[in-house]
Amino acid sequence: MPAVQETVAQVKKIDVDQYKYGFETDIEMVKAPKGLNEDIVRFISEKKAEPAWMLEWRLDAYRRWRAMTEPTWAKISYPKIDFEDLYYYAAPKNSEGPKSLADVDPELLKMYERLGVPLQEQEILAGVKSDKPRVAVDAVFDSVSVVTTFKDELAKAGVIFCSISEALREHGDLVRKYLGSVVPQSDNYYAALNSAVFSDGSFVYVPEGVRCPMELSTYFRINERETGQFERTLIIAEKGSYVSYLEGCTAPMRDENQLHAAVVELIALDDAEIKYSTVQNWYPGDKNGKGGIYNFVTKRGDCRGRNSKISWTQVETGSAITWKYPSCILRGDNSRGEFYSIAVSNGYQQVDSGTKMIHLGKNTSSRIISKGIAAGYSQNTYRGLVSAHRKATGARNFTACDSLLIGDKCGAHTVPYIEAKNSSAHFEHEATTSKISDDMLFYCQQRGLSEEEAVALVVNGFVRDVLQQLPMEFLAETQKLIGISLEGSVG
Amino acid sequence: MLEIKNLHVKLADEDKVILKGLTLTVPKGEVHAIMGPNGSGKSTLAYVLAGREGYEVTDGDILWNGESIIEMEPDERAAKGVFLAFQYPMEIPGVAGLTFLRTATNAVRKKRELTEMTTPEFMKFVKEKAAKLNIDFEMLKRPVNVGFSGGEKKRSEILQMAMLEPTLCVLDETDSGLDIDALKVVSDGVNALRGPDRAMLVITHYQRLLNHIVPDKVHVLADGRIQKTGGKELALELEKSGYAEFTGKAA
Numbered sequence: 197m198p199a200v201q202e203t204v205a206q207v208k209k210i211d212v213d214q215y216k217y218g219f220e221t222d223i224e225m226v227k228a229p230k231g232l233n234e235d236i237v238r239f240i241s242e243k244k245a246e247p248a249w250m251l252e253w254r255l256d257a258y259r260r261w262r263a264m265t266e267p268t269w270a271k272i273s274y275p276k277i278d279f280e281d282l283y284y285y286a287a288p289k290n291s292e293g294p295k296s297l298a299d300v301d302p303e304l305l306k307m308y309e310r311l312g313v314p315l316q317e318q319e320i321l322a323g324v325k326s327d328k329p330r331v332a333v334d335a336v337f338d339s340v341s342v343v344t345t346f347k348d349e350l351a352k353a354g355v356i357f358c359s360i361s362e363a364l365r366e367h368g369d370l371v372r373k374y375l376g377s378v379v380p381q382s383d384n385y386y387a388a389l390n391s392a393v394f395s396d397g398s399f400v401y402v403p404e405g406v407r408c409p410m411e412l413s414t415y416f417r418i419n420e421r422e423t424g425q426f427e428r429t430l431i432i433a434e435k436g437s438y439v440s441y442l443e444g445c446t447a448p449m450r451d452e453n454q455l456h457a458a459v460v461e462l463i464a465l466d467d468a469e470i471k472y473s474t475v476q477n478w479y480p481g482d483k484n485g486k487g488g489i490y491n492f493v494t495k496r497g498d499c500r501g502r503n504s505k506i507s508w509t510q511v512e513t514g515s516a517i518t519w520k521y522p523s524c525i526l527r528g529d530n531s532r533g534e535f536y537s538i539a540v541s542n543g544y545q546q547v548d549s550g551t552k553m554i555h556l557g558k559n560t561s562s563r564i565i566s567k568g569i570a571a572g573y574s575q576n577t578y579r580g581l582v583s584a585h586r587k588a589t590g591a592r593n594f595t596a597c598d599s600l601l602i603g604d605k606c607g608a609h610t611v612p613y614i615e616a617k618n619s620s621a622h623f624e625h626e627a628t629t630s631k632i633s634d635d636m637l638f639y640c641q642q643r644g645l646s647e648e649e650a651v652a653l654v655v656n657g658f659v660r661d662v663l664q665q666l667p668m669e670f671l672a673e674t675q676k677l678i679g680i681s682l683e684g685s686v687g
Numbered sequence: 688m689l690e691i692k693n694l695h696v697k698l699a700d701e702d703k704v705i706l707k708g709l710t711l712t713v714p715k716g717e718v719h720a721i722m723g724p725n726g727s728g729k730s731t732l733a734y735v736l737a738g739r740e741g742y743e744v745t746d747g748d749i750l751w752n753g754e755s756i757i758e759m760e761p762d763e764r765a766a767k768g769v770f771l772a773f774q775y776p777m778e779i780p781g782v783a784g785l786t787f788l789r790t791a792t793n794a795v796r797k798k799r800e801l802t803e804m805t806t807p808e809f810m811k812f813v814k815e816k817a818a819k820l821n822i823d824f825e826m827l828k829r830p831v832n833v834g835f836s837g838g839e840k841k842r843s844e845i846l847q848m849a850m851l852e853p854t855l856c857v858l859d860e861t862d863s864g865l866d867i868d869a870l871k872v873v874s875d876g877v878n879a880l881r882g883p884d885r886a887m888l889v890i891t892h893y894q895r896l897l898n899h900i901v902p903d904k905v906h907v908l909a910d911g912r913i914q915k916t917g918g919k920e921l922a923l924e925l926e927k928s929g930y931a932e933f934t935g936k937a938a
Binding site for chain 2: 642
């Protein structure tokens with residue numbers, strides 16, 4: 197089978213089968229003891245053989261984090277997290293430097309097979325030469341990148357795509373130059389925590405004038421019991437370059453709530469463009485609201501250069517709690533930021549998500565399209581900030597926030613902030629709230645669709661503007677995923 | 688054959704009784720018209736046949752091909768061949784007509800244990816049917832019914848009917864909101880679907896539609912019951928004398 201079809205087929209298998217990922221793999225783990233202190237930070241840094249400056253950076257973050265308190269402004273409620281009762285480092289034992297697939301723990305490969313992550317690099321490379329787009333996957337198992345596919349091919353184009361641990365070893369200067377330059381260590385409580393204990397993540401560097409030849413993609417997975425997962429992603433697009441990155445997630449089913457606090461930093465220099473897409477499908481908890489992932493994520497892009505562009509697209513269907521605001525700092529003149537979001541909540545899920553568009557440069561523009569779908573007993577909040585600073589002459593923003601309610605036990609909320617300190621700023625805000633009507637469902641059912649098919653169809657119509665922003669390869673399964681996430685939401 | 692036996696229907700949330708012992712038989716291959724004044728229960732009959740929520744059958748039964756359908760979900764009835772052309776078709780924002788038609792066609796085919804259509808098969812099928820109904824293919828790329836004129840909506844309903852190949856067609860006030868030209872196109876579409884295996888129930892207010900879709904029988908529905916049954920000439924009589932006779936009788 198040609199590689200791309202296999203990839204697509206496997207990815208499909210992942211997303212369409214609802215929580216059948218509730219399995220755990222039996223692999224010996226190397227764990228740091230529970231709790232967090234400077235010794236743990238040192239342990240992590242040492243385990244990863246990091247340069248001295250990195251350890252200092254982590255310790256600095258740790259000390260800042262100690263002085264901070266958890267934010268409470270979001271419309272979410274959850275039992276207090278005991279940060280001393282978590283493990284901050286877990287890595288599969290055999291993975292300290294596999295050189296090729298042959299060195300990878302066969303258990304792990306088997307699990308990826310079940311998940312459908314295509315790691316058969318050799319097979320792909322030996323495959324029929326195809327002009328179809330290909331997908332490179334940097335699979336993250338708990339905290340350590342196991343194998344990075346396509347590395348050689350990307351290297352030919354000069355693109356660096358590797359785990360952040362590897363980047364620290366091989367491209368230390370680049371990491372040092374950019375790490376924390378968009379999300380500083382003390383940016384917020386969870387970003388500080390991440391900065392202190394992040395275990396792994398992806399690093400992408402696209403050199404000047406290069407159009408990255410393929411979609412880059414990462415599958416995250418949380419496996420070990422009570423392991424917080426702290427991913428760190430850093431993407432740098434040099435002048436005139438382009439990269440499209442897709443992050444997708446699944447996690448096994450379990451009872452304890454799991455904390456996830458990732459940080460993603462994007463940097464686009466002059467005329468560069470970064471497209472970052474997320475399909476998030478973590479365990480949302482059972483039907484009574486027990487369990488599920490707590491997802492506290494800081495994602496921010498810096499349009500540092502003139503005419504640069506950063507586009508966030510997110511499809512959020514999982515997690516018990518989502519606290520996430522992918523943002524753009526529009527620093528370069530004529531830069532552009534985009535945020536396209538679909539947030540689906542069902543059961544007892546709580547979503548507080550949105551974006552910040554910070555207009556600093558002249559003639560900067562931004563666009564926000566947010567679609568929230570709330571079903572069951574869930575609460576779904578859009579929270580956004582659009583601001584134009586004094587020198588941001590000619591700033592423009594268009595925002596559309598649409599909420600769709602299914603049933604009468606859920607809630608949709610919109611909290612938009614607008615700050616214009618420059619009189620030439622032009623900001624538009626539209627918002628709608630609607631319900632799926634019984635008449636609409638009856639119409640679809642009369643045409644032969646089951647109730648669930650009808651809901652999926654109507655919802656997919658509702659989110660169409662945003663779906664169109666996703667890379668083609670992931671469109672079909674995302675549509676299915678949305679339908680599946682809403683199963684049992686009516687009737 | 689459609690057999691409606693002594694059908695009593697009330698609103699589920701209120702005590703209002705709408706159908707009070709309606710009995711009606713439509714054999715396959717025939718087209719029957721139901722005429723009646725406002726509030727006589729015509730649309731309720733259409734909805735109850737299709738299985739819409741909000742109505743409660745308190746007595747009687749509906750048999751389609753000898754099988755009771757009153758406990759079935761709307762989609763199960765659709766799979767059994769029941770199709771309702773709506774008086775007010777719903778808008779579905781963001782869902783292109785083609786997507787809707789394909790989803791519906793394959794959903795019904797699957798339930799009828801037929802193989803689902805591939806994209807090329809489906810495209811060929813829909814192009815043929817649309818051409819017959821004088822439907823501009825571009826219209827099918829627009830979201831279902833969103834911003835459609837009255838005529839476009841009704842033609843779209845008839846296209847859906849042609850695509851889903853039902854055996855029992857219920858047309859609820861299909862002539863409402865149509866000008867003469869649109870009326871002709873829609874009627875031609877309906878007439879093209881007439882056949883020995885299909886039963887049709889045409890619900891209308893006015894005799895006008897029945898000049899184009901000539902029925903085998905005409906029933907007068909008033910006060911929740913069939914008050915009179917006759918041939919196509921009954922429609923012409925009603926056009927002259929109105930429904931006063933029946934509403935008077937009911938009162």
